[in-house]
Amino acid sequence: MTTRRTLLTALASLTALGLLTACGEGDASSAITSGTSDQKKEGGLNLGPEQNRVRTAKVDALAAELPEAVRKRGTLVLGVSSGGAAPLAFRATDDKTLIGVELDLASLVADALGLKPEFNAVSWENLFVGLDSGKYDGVFSNVTVTEERKDKYDFATYRLDDLAFEAKKGSGWKVKGPGDVAGKTIAVDSGTNQEKILVDWSAQNEKAGREPVDIKYFQTPSDYYLALQSGRIDAYLGPNPVAAYHVLSAGQSEIVGKLSGAGDKLQGKIAATTKKDSGLVEAYAGAIDHIVGNGTYAQVLKRWGLDSEAVPKSEINPPGLPRTRN
Structure with a gap:
């Protein structure tokens, strides 16, 4: 049976092929970028406030899936961790501008939904406080899907979750x-x-x-x-x-x-996180599938050296880290 999400993904794929291009705007082949002034590179990465972010065009079919209040507001209010570190979410060389892979991917999702992203940098615990209160439409902040979190939140995956032990060189x-x-x-x-x-x-x-x-x-x-x-x-x-x-x-x-990140028996998944039954998770998943399909997603991961953490498609509320045993 064809689901609404399947239909939207098909429409998004047609857009990526140029068959349903919105308002004549291009997609991966003509990504929208900003200026290049005041940039500093480290390890080949641009760390300046002018990020040349990869952009994509709005997909009307995906935007139609948004709750009416969000669509009319025109912004996607998102939480990111203020304690984040490169390359996830961190401050540019001006010590003010938020940059990183999480913001790049969230911006692409917002683009596909026809919304302007509005980022709020807060402490880790306040990300969830903001979701609970309805202050944030979502969180893009390296959040792993867990069975416990699924009680309160909906998830649309966009990256694999791997952890690493980092030791002093020559340990x-x-x-x-x-x-x-x-x-x-x-x-x-x-x-x-x-x-x-x-x-x-x-x-x-x-x-x-x-x-x-x-x-x-x-x-x-x-x-x-x-x-x-x-x-x-x-x-x-x-x-x-x-x-x-x-x-x-x-x-x-x-x-x-x-x-x-989910332990020995399960591959962890990083996901866009929204309040349960907020009406946003299908739109997030559809937008992620769209940017995977049009190539902009791969451009962002390659830019930050995270190709190995790519997912082939977004999953809604997949199996997560097992519940904590008391």
Whole structure:
């Protein structure tokens, strides 16, 4: 049976082929870009406030799926983490402008829906407070799909979720499982899925008669990296994109292990997050499928060196990280 989403995806694909181009505007072949002044490059990346963002055209069929209030408002109000690190969501060289892969992808989704993105940088916990209160239409901030979160939120996936253990260069150790971190001092962000995995690994070590993990918490990414270089921690477990970017740009550390953000038995997925039954998740998924199909999605991931985290299509509320066992 043909679903509404299937029909919209087909219409979006026709648009990408130029058969239903809205208002005569091009798509991937004629991406809209901004100026190039005041740019700074690091590791080949433009870190200046003028981002030359890849853009795409509005798809009327997708825009029609939006709740009327959002469509009439003309903006998509989105939350991103203020504590974010490159290349996810961070400040440009002017220390004001928000840039990063999350904003690039969110901007493409907004383009396809015919809306102007309005980004709000807040602390991690306030992302969900904003969703709960209806302040935000969605969150694009490296949020992993979990079964627990699915009770309150709807998800449209747009990237694979991989984690990485980052250690000081020349550390001489590799992480493949719980036993490899027994007795080690590992830093992690509080309230994240990587914290849950690390806590679980530590418990497994104690059950097996090994030393637990000494888990440390800091306030900002720079605090973690200072602790790493000074030898106060053995490794930092965080999102793979952040670790890969830091290894490339700083040259003082290395990746010593990678794993799925959902643990050993499931590939984690990063998703656009919206309040449950907000009426937005189908539009998000359709827009993501559209930018995957027209090539702009691949351009953004390649730009930030995250090709390996690409998804072939968006999934709505797929299996997520298992519930926490009390």
